[in-house]
Amino acid sequence: MDETNVEDQYAIKVGSRLRSVRKQKKLSLQAVEMASGQEFKASVLGAYERGERSISVPRLQRLAQLYSVPVDQLLPQDSAFDGGSAEFLNGIGISDKVIDHVITIDDYESREGSPRRFRWEPEVKVTIDLSKLQQVRGPERDLLKRYLDMIQVQRQDFNGRMITIRYDDLRIIGALLEMNVREMTERLEELGLRLVG
Structure with missing residues (x-):
């Protein structure tokens, strides 16, 4: 050529x-x-x-x-890396289908007299209104903006109006803000960032 x-x-x-x-x-x-x-x-x-x-x-x-x-x-992505993650997942016997449930170390139930056992959590997804994020004040906004910008780049999703994040994203953001997933979800609602429906 x-x-x-x-x-x-x-x-x-x-x-x-x-x-x-x-x-x-x-x-x-x-x-x-x-x-x-x-x-x-x-x-x-x-x-x-x-x-x-x-x-x-x-x-x-x-x-x-x-x-x-x-x-x-x-700019176009380097085609030398196209399909690399799919090949990796197939190589270890995992498909790239959506995972319906996740399990984490902090998700366990403990009953008196019974050993701790993990419980399966359905994948929680929360949609965040990005236009309202600009109106939030304080360190929460800066942290959320940086994290959500990173997700947008990874997904190549720049519609700029809303973004849906997963349970693991909520867990990470919550950990950074010293909250669990439930508290983080409630905090997003308090800030007027969570879109419902």
Whole structure:
């Protein structure tokens, strides 16, 4: 493959990522043009997304700021690592299907006269309103924001309105704030961050 063809293929992959993130943000090309003060004309952004033009690094950085995502999320992922986790899980006999139940060391029941035994917890999921997170004050907000930003990057999910976190995420956040899962869930409700329904 010659160098020009490689560059063209890379521009197409970058364009695909640009389009994917813009659509997750539910923005039209025209909305991006308006939000950027016409720095990113709809026609030029469309050309970037189709891979017809290559975007410069400074413009890519400004677009990442506009979308409120890390700049590396606008770049294609290294295909050398695609499928690595699935191969690992298959190699140890675990599928990548959703786990229905989790068990943890701190989830046990103790009865008088009987040994401690673990109980299975159905996977708890909590949906957090990210737009309300900006209104929360104090160290809780900073910790939640950093942790939820990390989850968004891992999931490639930048819709920016809400995020659903799992039991283990609640447990980790709770531990950092010296709370158990129930207390953490209640605290999210008190802060007005938990979406129900």
